[in-house]
Amino acid sequence: MKLLFSNIKELLQVREEKILKVSGTDMKELPSIKNAWLLIEDDRIEAYDSMDNPPDIEVNEKIDASGKIILPSWCDSHTHIVYAGNREQEFADRINGLSYEEIANRGGGILNSAKTLQETPEEEVYKQSAKRLEEVMKLGTGAVEIKSGYGLTEEAELKMLRVIKKLRENYELPVKATFLGAHAIPKDYKERPQEYMDLVINEILPKVAEQELAEYIDIFCEKGYFTVEDTHKLLSAAKEYGLKPKIHVNQFNAIGGVKAGVEHNALSVDHLEVMNDEDIEILKNSDTMPVALPSCSLFLSIPYTPARKIMDAGLPLALATDFNPGSTPSGNMNLVVSLACIKMKMTPEEAINAATINGAYAMELSESHGSITKGKKANLIVTKEIPSYTFLPYAFGTNSIDSVYVNGKLV
Ligand code: NIG
Numbered sequence: 001m002k003l004l005f006s007n008i009k010e011l012l013q014v015r016e017e018k019i020l021k022v023s024g025t026d027m028k029e030l031p032s033i034k035n036a037w038l039l040i041e042d043d044r045i046e047a048y049d050s051m052d053n054p055p056d057i058e059v060n061e062k063i064d065a066s067g068k069i070i071l072p073s074w075c076d077s078h079t080h081i082v083y084a085g086n087r088e089q090e091f092a093d094r095i096n097g098l099s100y101e102e103i104a105n106r107g108g109g110i111l112n113s114a115k116t117l118q119e120t121p122e123e124e125v126y127k128q129s130a131k132r133l134e135e136v137m138k139l140g141t142g143a144v145e146i147k148s149g150y151g152l153t154e155e156a157e158l159k160m161l162r163v164i165k166k167l168r169e170n171y172e173l174p175v176k177a178t179f180l181g182a183h184a185i186p187k188d189y190k191e192r193p194q195e196y197m198d199l200v201i202n203e204i205l206p207k208v209a210e211q212e213l214a215e216y217i218d219i220f221c222e223k224g225y226f227t228v229e230d231t232h233k234l235l236s237a238a239k240e241y242g243l244k245p246k247i248h249v250n251q252f253n254a255i256g257g258v259k260a261g262v263e264h265n266a267l268s269v270d271h272l273e274v275m276n277d278e279d280i281e282i283l284k285n286s287d288t289m290p291v292a293l294p295s296c297s298l299f300l301s302i303p304y305t306p307a308r309k310i311m312d313a314g315l316p317l318a319l320a321t322d323f324n325p326g327s328t329p330s331g332n333m334n335l336v337v338s339l340a341c342i343k344m345k346m347t348p349e350e351a352i353n354a355a356t357i358n359g360a361y362a363m364e365l366s367e368s369h370g371s372i373t374k375g376k377k378a379n380l381i382v383t384k385e386i387p388s389y390t391f392l393p394y395a396f397g398t399n400s401i402d403s404v405y406v407n408g409k410l411v
Pocket residue numbers: 109110113220248251296322324325326327328
């Protein structure tokens with residue numbers, strides 16, 4: 001099946017050579033072809049060029065993309081899409097003056113979602129999660145990472161991971177699974193947190209690995225949650241099972257999570273709302289991708305990740321949604337890209353690089369996703385007729401997407 005898009009106003013993120021990520025000042029460059037055509041064959045990108053060199057081939061279908069921009073679909077490398085119920089009451093409580101921390105200390109927050117998830121049948125969790133996944137695919141997400149972490153018991157953590165596996169089997173887009181058993185300390189373990197760590201490391205982790213339910217390991221390294229020492233212990237144990245770290249660090253406090261992540265060769269360190277100079281230094285000379293989650297900052301009214309400081313230090317940066325019921329009940333990558341420009345002073349070029357190729361890197365998908373490159377998966381966003389790609393982040397809250405393709409198939 002050959003599908004040809006012609007008269008494309010601009011084809012974005014065209015990378016002749018396969019690159020894994022873009023860093024520092026290179027993020028300011030967004031290579032493109034104006035007035036372009038793009039040929040896809042089955043699930044792959046077959047060829048592209050300027051309309052000045054028109055393709056001379058027979059195709060099954062032609063689409064006129066006059067006035068429209070085509071770019072690779074968003075790569076959302078940090079989500080908690082699998083959950084049960086919602087936490088809109090906590091949202092109202094926060095409006096009325098309680099802080100996220102106060103709500104958590106009262107047994108709300110992650111523990112609230114864990115209780116709901118434990119009580120919800122697996123089929124129902126799947127149904128609720130699949131609906132969210134379909135929603136974000138229509139918003140242009142073409143690759144996604146999903147974490148466990150609202151189970152907090154062996155049974156419920158494995159249940160979450162089986163739901164992630166089923167989503168991967170039933171949907172076209174790549175779905176990466178991360179085991180986040182160390183997301184919060186359950187109420188019963190409040191006085192003996194080390195015993196919960198032992199449960200995660202000695203009981204749940206081996207089963208996750210044995211049943212091949214996750215490729216990555218995560219921990220919420222934060223005051224009131226898990227320590228740097230816990231982080232070292234968990235990441236060392238997970239390494240034995242071949243699980244790479246992608247960890248929650250520096251959301252509210254800089255306690256040394258970035259250093260711990262880099263020491264364990266983390267694929268990514270995520271959140272980073274609070275960064276000190278030492279954290280930036282440590283990330284230099286590492287292969288770890290810093291990941292910012294601006295819609296979490298918006299929803300919780302917490303600082304935004306210092307994107308300029310990170311990129312100006314020559315580092316790469318990825319953008320993701322953090323879609324979850326507590327701190328970010330939104331999986332809209334278009335909003336994330338807008339917020340990155342508006343609140344983090346990223347240029348549109350930097351934000352699009354961060355949400356495509358660098359997001360792919362943070363899921364080990366940049367060989368196959370994140371750019372318009374011959375042989376890569378045909379995961380595409382086709383915009384409506386818009387004046388320029390800068391219009392995408394500029395017209396925040398406007399849906400500028402006309403259609404989305406995953407593996408060459410219309411979503
Ligand atoms: O990434 N920070 C830790 N975990 C999630 C939020 C958890 C929740 O409130 O349910 C996050 O923001």
